[in-house]
């Protein structure tokens with residue numbers, strides 16, 4: 001479903017701020033893979049997701065989504081294949097619009113901007129059911145302004161919006177990091193549910209090793225713009241935080257030795 005082949009990206013080349021954020025990065029995901037991504041600050045995790053989304057052109061390599069080479073496609077064109085959720089609950093939703101309007105906006109993605117506005121009765125029914133599935137009591141607040149909701153509720157809505165059109169890839173960049181532990185756990189539970197329901201191929205960045213182990217069928221560790229560890233299946237199921245911390249050191253050592 002996703003092929004990242006030998007992708008490199010250097011920011012501010014030729015200046016004192018030059019930084020190689022991706023360094024020949026290769027990662028292949030099978031359909032339905034739910035891959036968690038860990039790594040230290042500045043390892044290139046967010047840059048990898050930005051490269052997939054086409055935020056800027058990459059310097060080298062190619063990116064293939066579901067068989068289509070998207071390397072030259074604009075961010076706007078790729079957006080149709082992707083669902084994205086970021087760390088900040090304020091960024092994914094429009095605060096001054098209703099819950100229903102936010103969902104309708106997501107549902108109209110890929111259609112012409114000139115499409116007539118308004119949420120239909122049929123959509124309202126559909127959204128009420130979707131919201132009920134969140135179990136946050138939001139189904140009775142369909143027209144409430146999103147700005148009145150808590151951070152966790154907004155992330156839950158953002159997650160619904162990102163997955164409403166069944167994206168080929170779901171990209172989550174520390175989407176629970178700004179939430180309190182209890183709310184974060186709830187949003188992660190919801191993430192698991194939505195991913196399983198739609199068999200979504202997913203990349204989830206987290207700085208929480210426990211979450212990285214507990215969620216998904218695969219785990220990769222990044223360092224210096226490359227994948228330095230890739231664990232799947234039974235091996236991942238048996239993985240402990242302690243082992244991962246050990247591997248952290250091992251992987252670092254390997255990089256230094258390599």
Ligand SMILES: Nc1ncnc2c1ncn2[C@@H]1O[C@H](COP(=O)(O)OP(=O)(O)O)[C@@H](O)[C@H]1O
Nearest residue numbers: 011019021039040041042043044045046047048
């Ligand atoms: N738009 C940008 N301009 C300049 N440098 C950037 C940009 N985006 C990321 N970087 C740099 O690239 C490196 C990797 O960043 P990032 O992918 O955000 O790391 P993380 O693994 O913490 O998400 C960092 O050194 C960061 O400062």
Ligand SMILES: [Mg+2]
Nearest residue numbers: 045046047173
């Ligand atoms: Mg980041």
